Amino acid sequence: MWAPSEPIPRINTASGARGWRNRHGRYRLVGTVCGACEAVHFPARRICPSCRSADLAEKPLSRTGKVVCAAEDHSPLVGHGGRPVRPFAIIELDNGPSVLAELVDVRTVTPGQRVELVIRKWRRESNGLYEYGYKFRELP
Amino acid sequence: MTGLISAGVAVPATRIALADILRAWRNVPEQVVRRLGVGGRAVPGPDVDTITLAAEAAQRALTSRVDAVFLGTQTNPYATRSAAAIVADMLGLSPHVFVTDLQCADKSGTAALLSAIAWVSSGLGERALAIGADTLALHAAPGDPFEYTAGAGAAAFVVGAEDGAATVVRAASAATDTPDRYRLDGERHIRGTGSAMTATGVGLEQHVKLAFGRLGVAAEEVGHLAVSQPDAATPARIAKVLGVPGESTGAGLVADRIGDAGSASALLSLARVLDRAGSGDTVVLLSYGAGASSDAVLMRATGNAIGSGTDRELDRAISVDYPTAVRYERRYAGHERLTGTYE
Amino acid sequence: MTGVAVAGAGITRHGFFPARSWKDLIVEASLAAVADAGMDLGRIDGGMVSCTLPETFEQQNLGAVTADELGLTPVPFGQLVGACAGGLMAVQAGIRMIQSGAHRCVLVAGVEKQSDTTTTADSMLSYVDADFEAAAGFDFVDTMALMHARYLQVHGTSEEAVAAFAVADRWYARHNPVAVDTGRPDITTADVLDSGWVSKPITRAACGRACDGSSAVVLVAADEVPDAPVIAGIAQATGPNGLAAKFGHPGYDGDIVRALPTAIAADSAYRQAGIGAGDVDVAQVHDCFTIMGSLHLEGLGIFPAGKAALAVQAGETALDGRCPANTDGGRIGLGHPTGTTGINVVVESVRQLRREAGVRQVRDPEVAVCQAMGGNNSTSAVAVLRRATGRSRHVGAE
Numbered sequence: 001m002w003a004p005s006e007p008i009p010r011i012n013t014a015s016g017a018r019g020w021r022n023r024h025g026r027y028r029l030v031g032t033v034c035g036a037c038e039a040v041h042f043p044a045r046r047i048c049p050s051c052r053s054a055d056l057a058e059k060p061l062s063r064t065g066k067v068v069c070a071a072e073d074h075s076p077l078v079g080h081g082g083r084p085v086r087p088f089a090i091i092e093l094d095n096g097p098s099v100l101a102e103l104v105d106v107r108t109v110t111p112g113q114r115v116e117l118v119i120r121k122w123r124r125e126s127n128g129l130y131e132y133g134y135k136f137r138e139l140p
Numbered sequence: 141m142t143g144l145i146s147a148g149v150a151v152p153a154t155r156i157a158l159a160d161i162l163r164a165w166r167n168v169p170e171q172v173v174r175r176l177g178v179g180g181r182a183v184p185g186p187d188v189d190t191i192t193l194a195a196e197a198a199q200r201a202l203t204s205r206v207d208a209v210f211l212g213t214q215t216n217p218y219a220t221r222s223a224a225a226i227v228a229d230m231l232g233l234s235p236h237v238f239v240t241d242l243q244c245a246d247k248s249g250t251a252a253l254l255s256a257i258a259w260v261s262s263g264l265g266e267r268a269l270a271i272g273a274d275t276l277a278l279h280a281a282p283g284d285p286f287e288y289t290a291g292a293g294a295a296a297f298v299v300g301a302e303d304g305a306a307t308v309v310r311a312a313s314a315a316t317d318t319p320d321r322y323r324l325d326g327e328r329h330i331r332g333t334g335s336a337m338t339a340t341g342v343g344l345e346q347h348v349k350l351a352f353g354r355l356g357v358a359a360e361e362v363g364h365l366a367v368s369q370p371d372a373a374t375p376a377r378i379a380k381v382l383g384v385p386g387e388s389t390g391a392g393l394v395a396d397r398i399g400d401a402g403s404a405s406a407l408l409s410l411a412r413v414l415d416r417a418g419s420g421d422t423v424v425l426l427s428y429g430a431g432a433s434s435d436a437v438l439m440r441a442t443g444n445a446i447g448s449g450t451d452r453e454l455d456r457a458i459s460v461d462y463p464t465a466v467r468y469e470r471r472y473a474g475h476e477r478l479t480g481t482y483e
Numbered sequence: 484m485t486g487v488a489v490a491g492a493g494i495t496r497h498g499f500f501p502a503r504s505w506k507d508l509i510v511e512a513s514l515a516a517v518a519d520a521g522m523d524l525g526r527i528d529g530g531m532v533s534c535t536l537p538e539t540f541e542q543q544n545l546g547a548v549t550a551d552e553l554g555l556t557p558v559p560f561g562q563l564v565g566a567c568a569g570g571l572m573a574v575q576a577g578i579r580m581i582q583s584g585a586h587r588c589v590l591v592a593g594v595e596k597q598s599d600t601t602t603t604a605d606s607m608l609s610y611v612d613a614d615f616e617a618a619a620g621f622d623f624v625d626t627m628a629l630m631h632a633r634y635l636q637v638h639g640t641s642e643e644a645v646a647a648f649a650v651a652d653r654w655y656a657r658h659n660p661v662a663v664d665t666g667r668p669d670i671t672t673a674d675v676l677d678s679g680w681v682s683k684p685i686t687r688a689a690c691g692r693a694c695d696g697s698s699a700v701v702l703v704a705a706d707e708v709p710d711a712p713v714i715a716g717i718a719q720a721t722g723p724n725g726l727a728a729k730f731g732h733p734g735y736d737g738d739i740v741r742a743l744p745t746a747i748a749a750d751s752a753y754r755q756a757g758i759g760a761g762d763v764d765v766a767q768v769h770d771c772f773t774i775m776g777s778l779h780l781e782g783l784g785i786f787p788a789g790k791a792a793l794a795v796q797a798g799e800t801a802l803d804g805r806c807p808a809n810t811d812g813g814r815i816g817l818g819h820p821t822g823t824t825g826i827n828v829v830v831e832s833v834r835q836l837r838r839e840a841g842v843r844q845v846r847d848p849e850v851a852v853c854q855a856m857g858g859n860n861s862t863s864a865v866a867v868l869r870r871a872t873g874r875s876r877h878v879g880a881e
C-alpha cells in the first residue's frame with residue numbers, strides 16, 4: 001500500500017511545553033490556597049478572586065468529592081470519541097472547590113454520588129504526546 | 141529483612157465474555173476456549189493504557205514515601221520515554237527519585253519487584269515501589285486465538301526494609317533463548333510461533349521448573365503459589381509440573397475473570413494471595429515471560445494483610461460486547477484525524 | 484444615551500456556502516449596510532470587525548484586510564474578539580469611536596465562515612478553558628448541558644418548557660428570508676425533545692446552528708440621522724471563564740443557573756437608557772442553546788429567575804406575547820455564525836424599530852433590547868435601542 005509521506009501543515013501544533021507545564025493540575029488537582037483569606041481555587045490561580053491577594057500557595061486538592069450535577073456527552077470531540085457516550089459532571093471536592101470532569105466506569109450518575117479521582121488519558125496532543133488527567137469513578 | 145509492605149492493583153472495569161469473542165470469530169473450537177477457564181477478559185477503556193493502569197495501582201499501593209520506582213511492562217505506549225518517570229510525577233513523588241522501566245516480556249513485573257527488593261536489600265534506598273502493568277489486549281491481533289485471553293491490569297507493591305505482609309526469603313531465576321511469542325519493533329500485534337513452542341512445555345514448563353528448583357523449598361511446603369496466568373488453566377498446570385499442592389493456586393487465581401494481564405499477572409496473583417495469607421504461610425511468586433525467562437521468589441507471610449483490595453477491583457465489572465471492545469481497543473483502521481461537527 | 488444611531492444595517496443569508504469566502508460575505512453585508520444607510524461607501528471613516536473563529540479560514544488581521552477589500556484603506560479598521568459576544572462588543576467599540584470625536588461614520592461588521600473547517604467544534608475549543616476543559620474533551624454544548632441540567636434541578640422546570648424556545652425560534656425563522664430555517668415547517672416541543680441527544684439533556688434541535696454568515700451596521704452621531712434608531716445604552720460585563728470555577732466564585736453567586744454578566748450589563752444599559760425591564764417591547768437574546776435563551780431572558784429581567792422557560796412555553800415571547808423575543812429566529816433558527824451574532828441582534832432590533840420586519844413585525848415597538856453572550860457566561864453585552872425620535876441630540880452626551 002502506498003502512503004504519501006509529505007508532512008501535513010497545521011498552523012497550531014502544540015509544543016511539548018504547553019501541556020507539560022500544567023500537568024500537576026491534571027495529575028493531582030494541584031490548585032492554590034490563598035494565604036490571606038484561605039480561599040481554595042482550582043485551577044491554580046495567580047491572584048485570589050476573593051481578596052485579590054497574590055500570596056497563593058500550590059496545594060493538591062482532595063481526590064474525592066460528590067456530584068453536584070451531571071450530563072452526558074453524546075457527541076464527543078475529536079480525540080475523545082472512544083466511548084459513544086461520556087457521562088460528566090460538576091464535582092464538588094471534599095474541602096475544596098468544584099471541578100468539571102468526565103466520569104468513567106459508571107452506569108448511572110445521580111447528584112450526591114460520591115466519586116474518587118482516577119487518572120486516565122484525556123487526549124493525544126497534535127504533537128503526538130499523550131495528555132493524561134483526572135477523571136472520576138464511583139466510590140463504593 | 142526485606143518485605144512487601146503495601147499493595148494496590150488496577151484492572152479495567154470493562155470486561156468481555158469469551159463467548160462473545162467466540163461468536164464473532166468461531167475460529168477455535170468452543171471446548172478449547174472453555175478449557176482455558178477464563179469467563180471473560182479485561183477490556184481496557186479507550187482512555188486506559190499501561191501508564192494509567194500503573195498510576196492507579198501505584199496510587200492505591202502508596203502509603204508511605206518511596207525513593208525508587210521500578211515499572212515492568214512490555215506495553216509502554218512510548219517506545220523510548222520512561223513510563224516510570226511519568227507515573228512518579230503523577231504520584232507527586234519528589235523528583236529525587238530513582239526510576240526505571242524494565243522490559244522482559246510477561247515477567248517484566250516480577251523483574252521490577254526483584255529489582256526493588258535488590259534496591260532495598262542493598263541499602264541503596266529505604267523503600268521502593270515495584271509495578272507490573274500491561275495492556276496485552278491492545279496488542280492481540282483480531283482473530284488471533286490470543287485475542288480470547290489478552291487482558292490488561294497493573295499491580296504495585298511497596299518494598300521496604302521491614303517484614304511487612306510478606307518477608308522475602310530467597311529468589312531464583314532462569315532464562316534461555318526460546319522464541320515462543322514476541323512483538324517486533326514497529327508492529328502492533330504480538331505473534332505466537334506455533335504450538336510446537338507453546339504446547340510442548342519447552343518455554344513455560346521448563347523455565348518455571350528451572351527457577352522454582354533453585355528456590356530450595358520442598359514442593360509440598362508451598363502454601364500459596366502466585367503465578368503468571370495467561371489463562372485460568374495454567375496455574376493448575378504449573379502446580380502439577382512442580383508437584384506443589386493443587387490447592388495452593390486457589391487464592392492466587394485472577395485470570396478466570398480478567399484473562400492475561402501480562403506483566404501484572406503474577407503480581408495481581410500475589411496481591412490477592414497476600415490479602416488472605418495466614419501468618420507463617422509459605423508463598424511462592426513465580427512468573428514466566430515469553431522469550432523466555434522465569435523469576436521465582438520465596439516469601440513468608442507475616443499474617444499482616446497487605447490490603448490491596450484486589451477482589452474489589454476484580455468485582456468492579458461492567459460487561460461490554462464485541463463491537464464495544466473493538467471500539468475501545470481501536471481494532472480498526474481509521475482516519476488519523478476524524479472529522480466532527482458542531483450541532 | 485450614547486448619542487449614536489444605527490444609520491444602516493445589512494445581513495447576508497445564513498447557511499453553508501462552499502463557493503463563498505469570508506471576504507465575499509463581509510463585503511456583501513457591508514455594502515448592504517451602507518446602502519441601507521443611503522450613503523456612499525466613502526463616508527466610512529473607521530471600522531471594526533468581529534470574528535470568533537478566524538482560524539477556520541486561517542486569516543488574521545481582519546480589520547486591515549476588510550478595509551482593503553472594501554477599498555477603504557487607509558481608513559483605520561480594527562478587529563475585536565469577545566467570543567460570541569464579540570459582535571456587540573465591536574458595536575460598543577464603534578460607539579466609543581464616534582463618541583471620542585475622532586470618527587463620524589463607523590462600519591461595524593461581523594463575519595464567520597465556520598464551514599471552512601471540517602471540525603468546527605475544534606475551533607470553538609479555544610473559548611472554553613484550554614488547559615482543563617478543552618483538553619479534557621468539553622466544548623460548549625457540554626458545559627451548557629450542565630447549565631441545562633442544573634436549571635431543571637434547581638427550578639424543577641420541565642424539559643418541554645425549556646424546549647419551547649426552539650419552537651418559538653422556528654416560527655420566526657421560517658418567516659425570515661436570511662435564516663437557516665427560512666421556509667421550513669413549524670416544529671413542536673416533541674420534535675425538539677426527540678431529535679437525539681447531543682449532550683444530554685441538550686438535543687440536536689435545541690442547539691444554535693453553526694453556519695457561515697455576515698452582518699454589518701453603520702454607526703453615526705444621532706443628530707446626523709434623526710430618523711435612525713438610536714443606541715440608548717450599551718454595556719458589557721465579565722464572569723469567570725471556567726464553568727466549575729463559578730461554584731464558589733465570589734463574583735458569581737456560587738452557581739451556574741444565572742446569567743450574571745447579562746444581568747450586570749443589562750442593569751448598566753437600562754440605567755443609561757433610563758428604562759426598566761418592563762419597558763422592553765422586543766428582545767434578542769443569546770439562545771446558542773434553548774436553555775441559554777431562557778437564562779438570558781431572566782438575566783435581562785424580562786422574566787423572573789426560573790420562570791423564563793415557562794413563559795416561553797406559554798407563548799409570552801411569541802409575536803402576540805408579553806415580550807416577543809428572538810424575532811429573527813435567534814441562534815437556533817436564524818443561525819449562529821458566532822462572530823456575527825452580536826451584530827445580528829442589532830440588525831434585527833433596527834428592523835423591528837423601523838417596522839420593516841414584515842410578518843415578524845412586533846406591534847409598535849419603541850424599545851428594543853439585544854444581548855450577546857460569550858463563553859460560559861464569561862462575557863455578555865447588552866444594548867438598548869430606541870425608535871428614532873426625530874429630535875437632534877448632542878454627540879457624547881450621556
Ligand SMILES: [Zn+2]
Nearest residue numbers: 034037048051
Ligand atoms: Zn484570598
